[in-house]
Amino acid sequence: xxxxxxxxxxxxxxxxxxxxxxxxxxxxxxxxxxxxxxxxxxxxxxxxxxxxxxxxxxxxxxxxxxxxxxxxxxxxxxxxxxxxxxxxxxxxxxxxxxxxxxxxxxxxxxxx
Amino acid sequence: xxxxxxxxxxxxxxxxxxxxxxxxxxxxxxxxxxxxxxxxxxxxxxxxxxxxxxxxxxxxxxxxxxxxxxxxxxxxxxxxxxxxxxxxxxxxxxxxxxxxxxxxxxxxxxxxxxxxx
Numbered sequence: 001x002x003x004x005x006x007x008x009x010x011x012x013x014x015x016x017x018x019x020x021x022x023x024x025x026x027x028x029x030x031x032x033x034x035x036x037x038x039x040x041x042x043x044x045x046x047x048x049x050x051x052x053x054x055x056x057x058x059x060x061x062x063x064x065x066x067x068x069x070x071x072x073x074x075x076x077x078x079x080x081x082x083x084x085x086x087x088x089x090x091x092x093x094x095x096x097x098x099x100x101x102x103x104x105x106x107x108x109x110x111x112x
Numbered sequence: 113x114x115x116x117x118x119x120x121x122x123x124x125x126x127x128x129x130x131x132x133x134x135x136x137x138x139x140x141x142x143x144x145x146x147x148x149x150x151x152x153x154x155x156x157x158x159x160x161x162x163x164x165x166x167x168x169x170x171x172x173x174x175x176x177x178x179x180x181x182x183x184x185x186x187x188x189x190x191x192x193x194x195x196x197x198x199x200x201x202x203x204x205x206x207x208x209x210x211x212x213x214x215x216x217x218x219x220x221x222x223x224x225x226x227x228x229x
Binding site for chain 1: 116118145152153154215216219220222
């Protein structure tokens, strides 16, 4: 079956540091890949997405590139802010249906 | 504004009681989902529905029940059979693509935090 593996957190960074959160996946065919963000006490919001190999999703300074050869979709940001503190979830849908498979989430804490 | 609403935001229940969590969407989405989130963990699928009057069990359906009488509404009942119901419950919806390779972006509600006393 499908699975998503994320690096365990928490990840603690100082403001303006570079961020990488690793995500690798196992899926049949050609899944679509997503990053969702969850701020404290809230639901999930879609951060970015990519639907095919070598696509780059980007939003709010965050980027992730769909790497089929390494089955990865790592999240990066060049300069984090305190307001980026949240839990980040990597997820995929397979090409046979509508179900989302989530990774376990990575908590990011950014200190001033 | 289109979106998903969940109510209540906080809910307290005594052991042995059933409780129903509300989820409503006005996005005209066909599919709706219920997830459970425990502290420090990812999301686990409880139930989902891809069309009115039809729903399917997810990975952890035991102790839960749902109904889908209207397209806009997908209430979740946490029954007394659920042994550890204290958790954060998230409802989501999406527009089913109906084709292979579809990109199904799910939209989430704000969640309901259920605490069993």
